[in-house]
Every structure is written in structure tokens, then in C-alpha cells.
Amino acid sequence: MSRRKGVYASKMKRATHMLFYRRHQKPGVKGWELHKALGADYPKVLDILDDYLKSLDLQVKTVFEEEKTPVEKPALEELDKARFYVTLRGELTPKETKMIGWRIDDLAGLAIAIAYIISKKGQASRKEVEELLNEKLPGWKVGLNIDRYIRYGYLLQDDNAQLYLDWRTRAEVDRKALIDTLLTAETQKTAPSEVTDEESKEADYKSND
Amino acid sequence: MSSKTEQKLGREKLQRIIEMCIAIEAHAVDPFMLDVDDIIKVVKEYFPRWEKPEDLNLDAETIHHLASSIKLQSEWIKHRSTSLYTDPFLLEEKITQAGKEVMVGLFLKAWHPVVELEQISIHSLAEAMRYWETLLPLRERWKELAAPKVEIGTATRDELIRERILGDKVFSDELENYWQELKEKVKEKGHDGKILYWDFVGAETYEETAQRAFLTSFLITYGYATLEIHPLEEEIFIKPFETPIAKISTQQSISIPIAVTHDNWQKWKRGEPD
Numbered sequence A: 001m002s003r004r005k006g007v008y009a010s011k012m013k014r015a016t017h018m019l020f021y022r023r024h025q026k027p028g029v030k031g032w033e034l035h036k037a038l039g040a041d042y043p044k045v046l047d048i049l050d051d052y053l054k055s056l057d058l059q060v061k062t063v064f065e066e067e068k069t070p071v072e073k074p075a076l077e078e079l080d081k082a083r084f085y086v087t088l089r090g091e092l093t094p095k096e097t098k099m100i101g102w103r104i105d106d107l108a109g110l111a112i113a114i115a116y117i118i119s120k121k122g123q124a125s126r127k128e129v130e131e132l133l134n135e136k137l138p139g140w141k142v143g144l145n146i147d148r149y150i151r152y153g154y155l156l157q158d159d160n161a162q163l164y165l166d167w168r169t170r171a172e173v174d175r176k177a178l179i180d181t182l183l184t185a186e187t188q189k190t191a192p193s194e195v196t197d198e199e200s201k202e203a204d205y206k207s208n209d
Numbered sequence B: 001m002s003s004k005t006e007q008k009l010g011r012e013k014l015q016r017i018i019e020m021c022i023a024i025e026a027h028a029v030d031p032f033m034l035d036v037d038d039i040i041k042v043v044k045e046y047f048p049r050w051e052k053p054e055d056l057n058l059d060a061e062t063i064h065h066l067a068s069s070i071k072l073q074s075e076w077i078k079h080r081s082t083s084l085y086t087d088p089f090l091l092e093e094k095i096t097q098a099g100k101e102v103m104v105g106l107f108l109k110a111w112h113p114v115v116e117l118e119q120i121s122i123h124s125l126a127e128a129m130r131y132w133e134t135l136l137p138l139r140e141r142w143k144e145l146a147a148p149k150v151e152i153g154t155a156t157r158d159e160l161i162r163e164r165i166l167g168d169k170v171f172s173d174e175l176e177n178y179w180q181e182l183k184e185k186v187k188e189k190g191h192d193g194k195i196l197y198w199d200f201v202g203a204e205t206y207e208e209t210a211q212r213a214f215l216t217s218f219l220i221t222y223g224y225a226t227l228e229i230h231p232l233e234e235e236i237f238i239k240p241f242e243t244p245i246a247k248i249s250t251q252q253s254i255s256i257p258i259a260v261t262h263d264n265w266q267k268w269k270r271g272e273p274d
Helices: A003-020 A031-038 A040-054 A075-079 A094-099 A104-119 A126-135 A137-152 A169-173 A174-186 A196-207 B003-025 B038-048 B054-079 B088-097 B098-109 B122-133 B158-160 B170-188 B197-201 B206-221 B246-250 B261-271
Strands: A058-063 A084-090 A156-159 A163-164 B224-229 B235-240
Touching: A003 A031, A003 A040, A003 A084, A031 A040, A031 A075, A031 A084, A031 B224, A040 A058, A040 A075, A058 A169, A084 A169, A084 B235, A094 A104, A094 B098, A104 A156, A104 A163, A104 A174, A104 B088, A104 B098, A126 A163, A126 B088, A137 A156, A174 B088, A174 B098, A196 B235, B003 B038, B003 B054, B038 B054, B038 B197, B054 B206, B088 B098, B170 B197, B170 B206, B197 B206, B206 B235, B206 B261
Parallel strands: none
Antiparallel strands: A058 A084, A156 A163, B224 B235
């Protein structure tokens, strides 16, 4: 192995440790931390790592500060301010979501809340979101679910009970794809009472909230 | 038309523009209802006639609100031009009609959860053991305080007042008296039904001044009086109400910090402007 390759292999290992293991309260690593640990060529290290992760169906995801996603190739300064995560590259199947502790109702509620907030230009009152969820989820669950989405970092609530999208949605959800698929999806009505099927009961045990 | 009438008309026009902009900021009116060129023409037309600080202030306020409305127009265009824009009604309709399974199915197409691991390492174990070794036992860290034993007894109201645990008057009575004092002082020394804040609050000693400022804050909070602030002149007036305004506590209130520092008190004593 040439010396140059060896250097990049070692930097890639270091980047893997930093990205996979949670270092702060929130997962992910800030660009400037990677810059400090790996040097100014850390974007290249991340590219190599991303390429390597492809075969594992994972990817290095970059979330730019305050959603200022650069149109062209981002400058090092912009990358330093961005946050990097390792996320799933492909899609989860509904069965897999249950394995990681999500009930179908909770996930549908999250999808609805996120889509609704996007449709309202990134801000919607909690009351409106609750009313929307109330149509298909039992009333007692709605408030608990929204609190859970807030706790996980998908939504953010301000003092005026306005809901916004939080860091986890920015990191995990391809908002354009969500809206596009929602608009092109075939509509299908579901009755509100359809909540307690055997599958969701089973998933309840797995859910840790 | 006389200059005064023109100024009056100009003021009214600016006031109307401000009201319109406020309605836009509150999302009650479409931002594109505003004809920016027309407004700028009006502002330009009257600007040379403004002499008084209040008029210049009104002019600045108009520009400020106009800028906010233009910002809203620009945000609207930006949002419409992004690929994320979709008609909210259409989207809402889709959300309401989509079944749970459909919703989950399409969410899974757009959801790429973060991968994260939590695992203890040899390094952190070693660090934790070092910490544990140097940690003092609880009995040494939380040594009992040698508090003197006191017999349980009773205290009279006078004793509590002497100890400064209670005030010598019921607070509401004290506030009522203070309000009467404010009204009298306004009659004696004030003008237009108001008095300079420091002329009312200021007292012989700094302690008394602080006490008066404390009571004044309650007068304002409980609707016995209000503050009038002239930012350009940097003057703050206090204005008593004839009867307490009850609805004040039901409206959204704002806090106005006023520094009652020893330096400010000395300046007031020397008769220097604040």
C-alpha cells in the first residue's frame, strides 16, 4: 500500500469512528470537528467513505446550516458549518420499521405531521397538526405522539405552540421525495377505528415509549 | 393647501401605510396588495416636509414596515419557486385521504434514518475507573452542617415586620396609596397627565428609590399606570390611569427594563439628564 493510500485508510477509520459513535447529545459530527481531526481534505475522506458505505446500503449525509444547501460545489467554509451523519441509503421495509420500534400508526402520524408542516411553508400550529392526526389516531395518542416526535428531534415547538421541522427531519427525510410521492400516490381511505390490529399490538411491546 | 394641512394629510397617509404593512406582517392581507412604488412615492413626497422628531420617527417606521412587507413578498416568491412548493390545499387533501398504510409506504421511500452506535470502550472504562478511585465517599463530600437547634415558638406580626419578613402594610393597600401619590404628583409637577419616571421614582436615598421603582413596576403591571417612552428624546414618562385598567393582565404584555442603578440615581440627584 502506498503511503498516500495508508494515510487515507487511517483517516477513513477515524472518520468512521467519529460518524458512527455518538459524541454529543445529538448524533452526527460538525464539519469543523472533522476538519480538526482529519485535516483540510476531510471532504475527500468522506467521499471515499461514502463510496465504501454504498455496498452496505449506508451513506454519508451532509446537512447544511439553516438549510442553506449550496447550489454548486460547497466551499470548505460551508462544509465546516455543516453537520455530517451516516444514514441509510436505501429504504426500510414496513417490517423493518417495526423491528426498530416504530408502530405503523406512529410512523404514519410522523409522515402526516412532516408533510403538513412542509405544506405550510415550514411552520404550523400544534393545534392544526393535532386536529389532522385526530382524524385517524385515537385522541389520547395524538398529544403523546407529537411530544415523542419533538423529543426525537423530528419536530420543534416554540413558546407559541408553533411546530417546525427539526434537525432529525433535515437529516433523515428527503422532503422533496416525500411530497412528490404523496402527490402522486393513489388515495385510499382508512377508517379511524382501524388502529388496533394484531401487528400494531405486537409492535407496541417493541416500542420503548 | 397650507403646510400644516399637508403635513396632517401626510401623517395620515403614512399611518395608513403602516397599518396596511402590519396587516401584511400578520398574514391577514396578501403582501402583493402593496404597491411598493406608490408607497415610496408618498414617502419621498412628504419627507422634505418633516421637521419634528415624531414625524421623522413616523417616516422611519413606515420604511421599516415597508421593508418587512417586501421581505414577505420575496419569501413568498422564493417558496413558490422552490421545488418543495405545492398547493397546501391539495397536499392537505392528499394527507386526509391517504390511508395509514399508504402514508407509511410513501414515508419509507423518503426516510433514511440516522445510524448511530453506543458502546463503551476500554478507554472510557479506564477513565471511569480513574474517576471512581479519586471520588471521595459521600460521607466526606456531604458533611452535615452544624445547624443550631432552635425551639419551636410563635411570632407576632410586629416581630415579622421587624425581621422584614412581612411589610408593614398589606401590599394591595400599599399599592393603592402609591397610586394616589402618583396622581397627586402628576397634578403638582407633571404635565399632560404624566410625569418623568425618575421625577416620580427618585428619592432621598438609593434604597428608597429602589423600593419606589419596585412598587412602580407593580403599578404598571396591575394596570394602575402606564409608561410612555419617547425614544428620540430618551425620556420615559409614567402616566396614571384614573381607574385601574383590568384588561391589561389579559393582553399580551411586554417588559420594559429600566436600569435603576446607583449611578443613575446620583445623576438624577445632581439634576443631570439620564
